[in-house]
Amino acid sequence: MEGEIFEEFSKKILTKQDLAFCLDEIGTVEKFVFQKIELPLSEKVKGKISEDFLIFIQELERKNLISKNPERNKKFFENLKKYLLKIPQMKIEIAFEPKRNFLKKVLGFFEKNFQQKVILDVRVNPEIVGGIVFEFGGKIFDFSLSKKIEKMILG
Amino acid sequence: MIAIYALSSLSLLLFVLVVFLIFKKEKKETLKNTLTLEISETFRKTIEGLIVEEVRRNLLLLRGEIEKEQRKITDEYKKVFEELTKELQQQKEGIKTQTLNFVQRLKEQTNEIEKITQETQNKILAQTKEKTEKLNKNLERIFAETQNQFLKQVKEKSEILGKNLEKKFAEILRKFQEDLKAELERSKIEVENYKKEKIKEINKKFYSVLSKITKEVLRKTIDLSTHERLVMTALEKAKEELSF
Numbered sequence: 001m002e003g004e005i006f007e008e009f010s011k012k013i014l015t016k017q018d019l020a021f022c023l024d025e026i027g028t029v030e031k032f033v034f035q036k037i038e039l040p041l042s043e044k045v046k047g048k049i050s051e052d053f054l055i056f057i058q059e060l061e062r063k064n065l066i067s068k069n070p071e072r073n074k075k076f077f078e079n080l081k082k083y084l085l086k087i088p089q090m091k092i093e094i095a096f097e098p099k100r101n102f103l104k105k106v107l108g109f110f111e112k113n114f115q116q117k118v119i120l121d122v123r124v125n126p127e128i129v130g131g132i133v134f135e136f137g138g139k140i141f142d143f144s145l146s147k148k149i150e151k152m153i154l155g
Numbered sequence: 156m157i158a159i160y161a162l163s164s165l166s167l168l169l170f171v172l173v174v175f176l177i178f179k180k181e182k183k184e185t186l187k188n189t190l191t192l193e194i195s196e197t198f199r200k201t202i203e204g205l206i207v208e209e210v211r212r213n214l215l216l217l218r219g220e221i222e223k224e225q226r227k228i229t230d231e232y233k234k235v236f237e238e239l240t241k242e243l244q245q246q247k248e249g250i251k252t253q254t255l256n257f258v259q260r261l262k263e264q265t266n267e268i269e270k271i272t273q274e275t276q277n278k279i280l281a282q283t284k285e286k287t288e289k290l291n292k293n294l295e296r297i298f299a300e301t302q303n304q305f306l307k308q309v310k311e312k313s314e315i316l317g318k319n320l321e322k323k324f325a326e327i328l329r330k331f332q333e334d335l336k337a338e339l340e341r342s343k344i345e346v347e348n349y350k351k352e353k354i355k356e357i358n359k360k361f362y363s364v365l366s367k368i369t370k371e372v373l374r375k376t377i378d379l380s381t382h383e384r385l386v387m388t389a390l391e392k393a394k395e396e397l398s399f
Contacts, residue, residue, distance in 0.1 A: 095374070096382040105383075109390050129370045130377050131389035141397065143389035149369050154362045 002076070005065060006083040007117070009056060014103045016121040019084060025053045026077050033077070034070045041066060041073060091121040093133040093144070098122065106132075172206060 013019050032044040042057045049057075060066045066073045090110060098106075103120060110118050114136075125133075130145035377385070 094382070094386055095377075096379060098383075099379075102383050102386075106386065106390070109387075113394055126374055127370075129373050130382055130385040132386045132393075134393075141393055143393050145373060145385060146370055149366055149373070153366045153369065154359070 002065070002079065003083075005060070005063075006080055009080070010084060010087060010117055012052070013084065013087075013119060014100065014107055016089060016119055019087075019119055021050075022053070022084065023081060025049045026081055029053075029057065030074065030077050033073050037068055037070050040068070087117050087119050089121050090118045091123065091135040093123045093125045093128055095124070095126050095128050095130050095145075097124055 013022055028048055029041065029045050032041065032048070036044055040061055042054060042061055045057065046054060057066070060076075066076055092106070103122070107118065107120055110120075128144035128146045129149065131143050131148070133140065133142045133144050135141070
């Protein structure tokens with residue numbers, strides 16, 4: 001059950017920046033776990049975290065996955081952090097500032113073909129002109145337009 | 156003599172005058188007590204006139220005598236002076252002659268000394284010259300001998316060295332020619348390589364510029380949707396090539 005929750009939650013994390021933001025929010029929540037234990041966690045962190053993450057916590061409370069037991073709650077968030085940090089990251093280089101929908105498409109492509117969840121570490125580099133350069137498993141794969149032009153002209 | 160006479164006459168007259176005056180005084184004193192014979196004024200004047208005349212005459216005579224004596228004395232002195240002058244002149248002449256003789260002797264002695272000095276000098280010079288000549292001859296002989304010996308050695312050494320040098324030179328020349336040839340070949344190859352390298356470099360620069368221009372043009376012309384399409388196409392190609 002916890003694994004499914006984590007998997008579902010991780011779908012919202014597309015990039016390394018998303019992951020950093022999410023870990024920061026988990027950190028904030030963890031600070032309130034042992035404070036005013038009579039109050040629900042969602043009440044304690046309201047206004048301190050993003051609306052999406054608050055909804056996620058409320059959902060967890062509703063499904064009784066987190067409760068008034070602070071130890072249990074602490075454990076839950078620690079596991080969540082571990083799960084997220086274990087997700088492999090893929091460095092990609094593209095020539096333009098991508099929209100979120102486009103990043104979802106790219107992520108979808110990699111998840112479908114590699115059959116695993118990945119997080120994108122995006123770097124915008126206009127020098128590559130177009131296409132994509134990605135690094136996975138310690139190797140760099142250059143499918144940029146820049147490379148194509150160089151091949152065509154310089155041979 | 157006349158002067159003595161005049162002087163005695165004068166003395167007599169003075170004596171008469173003194174007697175007369177004494178007599179006159181005594182007469183005056185006697186007259187106080189006794190009667191005296193009076194002398195007339197005329198007689199007295201005549202007497203006085205005679206006395207004055209006599210005195211004048213005697214004085215003139217005395218003067219003449221004195222002048223005569225003076226002349227005599229002057230003449231004597233003159234004579235003595237002349238004699239003395241003459242003697243002095245003679246002495247002067249003697250001294251002069253002596254001095255001249257002395258100078259002459261001195262001159263002669265000096266000449267003698269000079270002559271002796273010159274002779275000694277000449278003698279020393281002659282001896283020195285003789286010795287120097289002798290020494291020079293010896294030195295010349297030694298120098299000539301040494302020179303000959305040295306030249307002989309140099310000649311021998313030169314001959315040996317010349318032969319060696321000739322041999323060495325031939326060797327060096329041969330090696331130099333070989334090196335030069337090799338260097339020339341190497342240079343030719345280097346030039347050729349350099350040429351190729353430069354052409355390659357120029358081409359590379361050219362294509363690099365062309366590539367840059369192409370990239371720049373494309374970068375400016377590609378829009379967002381084309382970018383997205385290019386990425387997806389690239390991913391599909393990657394899938395084919397890498398067989399995910």
